[in-house]
Amino acid sequence: MGDAELSIDDVRHVAKLARLAIPEARLAPLRSELVAILGHIAQLQAVNTDGLEPMAHPLPMSNRLRDDIPGTPISLTDALMNAPRRELDFIAVPKVLGGESA
Amino acid sequence: MEDLVSLRDAIAQRTTTARAAVDGYLTRIAAANPTINAYHEVFVDEARAAADAIDTKIASGSPTGALAGVPIAIKDNIATRLGRTTCSSKILENYRSPYNATAIERLTAAGAILIGKTNLDEFAMGSSCENCAWGAVRNPWDTTRVPGGSSGGSAAAVAGDLCAAALGSDTGGSIRQPASLCGIVGFKPTYGRISRYGLVAFGSSLDQIGPLTQSVRDAALLYECLAGEDPLDSTSAVHAVEPVSATLDDSPRTFRVGIPSQYRKGNSPAVDAAVERATDLLKGMGATIVDVDLPMTDVGISTYYVLAPAEASSNLARFDGIRYGHRSTAPGAKDLFDLYAHSRAEGFGVEVQRRIMLGTYVLSVGYYDAYYRRALQVRRVIKQEFDAAFAKCDVILGPTSPTAAFPIGGVTDPLAMYMCDVYTVNTNIAGICGISLPAGLDHASGAPLPVGIQLQAQAFAEPTLFKIARAFERASGPLPARPPALTPAA
Numbered sequence: 001m002g003d004a005e006l007s008i009d010d011v012r013h014v015a016k017l018a019r020l021a022i023p024e025a026r027l028a029p030l031r032s033e034l035v036a037i038l039g040h041i042a043q044l045q046a047v048n049t050d051g052l053e054p055m056a057h058p059l060p061m062s063n064r065l066r067d068d069i070p071g072t073p074i075s076l077t078d079a080l081m082n083a084p085r086r087e088l089d090f091i092a093v094p095k096v097l098g099g100e101s102a
Numbered sequence: 103m104e105d106l107v108s109l110r111d112a113i114a115q116r117t118t119t120a121r122a123a124v125d126g127y128l129t130r131i132a133a134a135n136p137t138i139n140a141y142h143e144v145f146v147d148e149a150r151a152a153a154d155a156i157d158t159k160i161a162s163g164s165p166t167g168a169l170a171g172v173p174i175a176i177k178d179n180i181a182t183r184l185g186r187t188t189c190s191s192k193i194l195e196n197y198r199s200p201y202n203a204t205a206i207e208r209l210t211a212a213g214a215i216l217i218g219k220t221n222l223d224e225f226a227m228g229s230s231c232e233n234c235a236w237g238a239v240r241n242p243w244d245t246t247r248v249p250g251g252s253s254g255g256s257a258a259a260v261a262g263d264l265c266a267a268a269l270g271s272d273t274g275g276s277i278r279q280p281a282s283l284c285g286i287v288g289f290k291p292t293y294g295r296i297s298r299y300g301l302v303a304f305g306s307s308l309d310q311i312g313p314l315t316q317s318v319r320d321a322a323l324l325y326e327c328l329a330g331e332d333p334l335d336s337t338s339a340v341h342a343v344e345p346v347s348a349t350l351d352d353s354p355r356t357f358r359v360g361i362p363s364q365y366r367k368g369n370s371p372a373v374d375a376a377v378e379r380a381t382d383l384l385k386g387m388g389a390t391i392v393d394v395d396l397p398m399t400d401v402g403i404s405t406y407y408v409l410a411p412a413e414a415s416s417n418l419a420r421f422d423g424i425r426y427g428h429r430s431t432a433p434g435a436k437d438l439f440d441l442y443a444h445s446r447a448e449g450f451g452v453e454v455q456r457r458i459m460l461g462t463y464v465l466s467v468g469y470y471d472a473y474y475r476r477a478l479q480v481r482r483v484i485k486q487e488f489d490a491a492f493a494k495c496d497v498i499l500g501p502t503s504p505t506a507a508f509p510i511g512g513v514t515d516p517l518a519m520y521m522c523d524v525y526t527v528n529t530n531i532a533g534i535c536g537i538s539l540p541a542g543l544d545h546a547s548g549a550p551l552p553v554g555i556q557l558q559a560q561a562f563a564e565p566t567l568f569k570i571a572r573a574f575e576r577a578s579g580p581l582p583a584r585p586p587a588l589t590p591a592a
Contacts, residue, residue: 011459018415018462019422020455021434021443033456034463036517041404044476047483054478055485057307057337058293058533059561064336078200082426093424096438 006035105316106172106266107323113171116160120153120171120215123266127173127217131264139239140249140259142178143185144218149173152215168327170213175265177256178219179226180311181300182206189302190234190255191224193421193428193449203300204332205269205311212327217265220255224451225418226276226304228252229522230513233453238510241284242585244549247507250280250522256314257284261585267315267324271301273308274406275502275526278538281314282502282554285540285581287571288314289321290526292561293533294339296325297332305413306337308406308530318572321537322346325564339562346568351576354569359384360394360495365525367400370505372544376553377501380541383577384499384570394491394498398484399528403520405484406527408464408477415461418454421446456516485532488560497570498558501525502538506551525556534561537571540581550583 011031015022022030076089085092104112112118128146135141156171176182179189181199188194202210210216223233231239231254241249242262249258253270257280260268270277272290281288289312296311303309313324329343361381366374385391398405423429423445430444450458464473491498503522513519529536541555557574559567 014459014463014466016443017466018458019419019439019442019446020450020458021440021447022455023447030456030459033516034460036515037407037460037520038463040517041407041473043401043404044408044473044480047398047401047476047480049476049479049483052479052482054475055482056478058481058485058531059339061294061337066333074200081200082197084423084427084429091425094436094438094441 006031006038106320107317109266110169110172113156114160114166120156121150123171124149124153124173124215124217127265130262131218134242134262134264137240137245138242138258138262138264139237140220140255140262140264141175141218142188142190142221142236142255145184145216148184149215149217156213156215167212168323169209171215172266173215173217174209175218175220175256175259175268176206176216177222177253177268177270179222179271179302180205180269181302182216182219184216185219187219187302188235189225190222190236191449191451191454192235193446195235195428197426199300201300204297204334205328206300208328209269220253220259220268222255223252224454225302225414226252226271226273227414227453227457229275229279229519230508231255231280232510233451235451240510241507243285243551244507247509247551248283250283250503250507252276252280253288253314254280257281257286257288260284260286260314260316267313267320269311270314271309271311272530273305273410274530275523277312277314278526278536278554278556279503279522281538282556283507283552285552285554285585286314286316287318287321287540288312288538289325290529290536291325291329291564292339292535293530294337295343295535295562295564296328297335297338299332299334303417305410306417307413308410310530318539318568318575319347319350322350322568341562344565346565349565350568350572352569353387354566354573355388357389357497357566357570358392358495359389360392360491360498362394362396362399362491362498362500364396364399365500368504369501370544370546372506372542372546372553373501373504376542376555377499380499380555380574380578383574387573387577392494394494396487396491396528398480398487400524401480402484402528402531403524405477405480405531406523407460407520408473409481409531411457411461412465412474413461415458415465418458421449423449453516481531484528488528488532488534492560496559496563496566500556502554502556506544506553529558535559535564535567537567539571539574539578541578543581543583549586552581
């Protein structure tokens with residue numbers, strides 16, 4: 001892939017999709033690294049894959065369903081023990097609507 | 103330095119105790135870990151208590167398991183209720199798992215003692231253990247060099263005699279490559295053979311847990327204890343697990359060893375010499391050597407660096423600072439989006455962010471077909487090449503890594519680092535099994551450094567793989583040198 005095919009704006013857009021607040025100063029070096037890696041990966045285009053089904057999984061497997069029997073869930077204490085911020089038995093987060101902080 | 107099986111037998115026969123074994127390892131860890139940095143956390147009190155409980159059981163004649171009393175180190179991306187599970191990442195610095203991985207449940211059910219959690223390249227992304235939030239791990243053979251990665255802490259702990267054996271995980275070579283660089287045995291089972299429940303997901307169609315050990319019989323025993331279907335992992339294989347330990351020492355009768363010409367490119371002379379010597383040894387045991395063709399060998403890295411980052415970008419989306427892990431307190435983190443983006447940018451290291459970016463890109467609109475779909479098609483080509491090769495041979499022989507351990511800081515270009523795994527990624531891409539075995543020493547840089555060979559076998563061909571690995575180990579003998587750090591002070 002040529003340099004022109006991945007712009008700084010593209011990197012910024014992918015960072016947004018990836019939910020990563022990448023500092024502005026890091027965008028240009030990151031772009032060069034990605035261009036180098038994508039340049040190498042371009043060798044995939046030379047492989048003849050005509051008529052081949054994509055192989056998502058190494059082994060032939062189909063969905064396996066278990067019987068619908070209730071199990072024991074983890075306790076509330078366990079479920080909340082890693083929460084960065086709690087209020088009572090809830091995980092506290094910033095306000096989802098309106099952009100105001102919680 | 104004894105292997106796990108001899109220690110287990112000595113404990114069972116009461117010529118030593120589990121407590122003495124634990125105390126021995128704890129003493130060596132206290133001396134070596136400040137330099138080697140294999141462990142992030144050591145379970146001093148818990149390991150002693152577990153050892154005392156096993157010793158009491160043995161003394162009273164109560165039945166114990168196949169791993170009774172042996173201290174085992176756990177790669178820190180495998181969930182344990184004991185201690186923390188950090189993946190060597192700041193984003194999980196204080197994370198405590200509310201449950202044990204199935205592999206941990208099976209180890210402890212067999213009587214094993216968890217002695218500590220080992221460092222890794224953050225989220226298992228790396229081949230040197232330099233991408234570790236808790237500092238680089240050092241190779242016990244030469245502490246200026248890397249132990250390999252990503253299971254470098256586990257490999258260094260086994261090579262440094264800081265545990266009887268260790269668990270690692272292998273997504274593209276992360277058990278086998280560090281085993282090779284540290285002069286020990288590292289085994290990646292067939293995909294689905296060992297439950298992934300509780301293994302922090304990196305590339306879900308590639309990840310496998312496996313053992314790093316002193317000997318082939320140790321790897322075989324741990325495999326038997328860990329393998330088998332798990333209702334908690336719907337991708338675990340339903341095939342019955344054939345016992346391997348009991349017949350390990352039976353000489354393989356006639357067997358065919360395939361050698362691909364593509365495995366002879368760009369290796370260091372000592373690596374090529376080790377493969378040649380292994381070929382001669384196997385020939386001496388009656389193996390027929392056959393040429394096989396794996397033209398996709400060096401396309402594997404390109405395939406892997408589409409598939410693994412794509413799967414990782416999806417798997418690592420769960421680390422968002424909400425339910426667990428690091429949450430940003432930056433003033434910019436006002437709304438939910440910014441809270442995610444800042445928490446992730448602060449918590450993930452450089453290599454993890456690079457791979458999330460790469461994975462997000464190859465899955466994004468307009469690029470999916472060119473990269474991701476294409477890579478999945480090439481994956482099929484790679485699988486078909488292995489199928490054709492295994493029609494002609496029982497195992498494929500080659501190097502594990504193109505070189506011995508390199509200096510810390512010696513490989514800085516990400517792409518050059520990815521190339522370390524040229525001989526190991528295709529095993530995962532095709533879902534087959536592979537084992538790295540100590541096979542020689544490289545004296546080119548002065549002090550001896552271990553070199554490994556790799557044997558690969560078809561999916562679920564573990565019984566054949568272990569038998570041939572054991573036959574090689576017997577013929578090859580122990581490495582003619584040991585890590586200098588191991589020389590007893592007195």
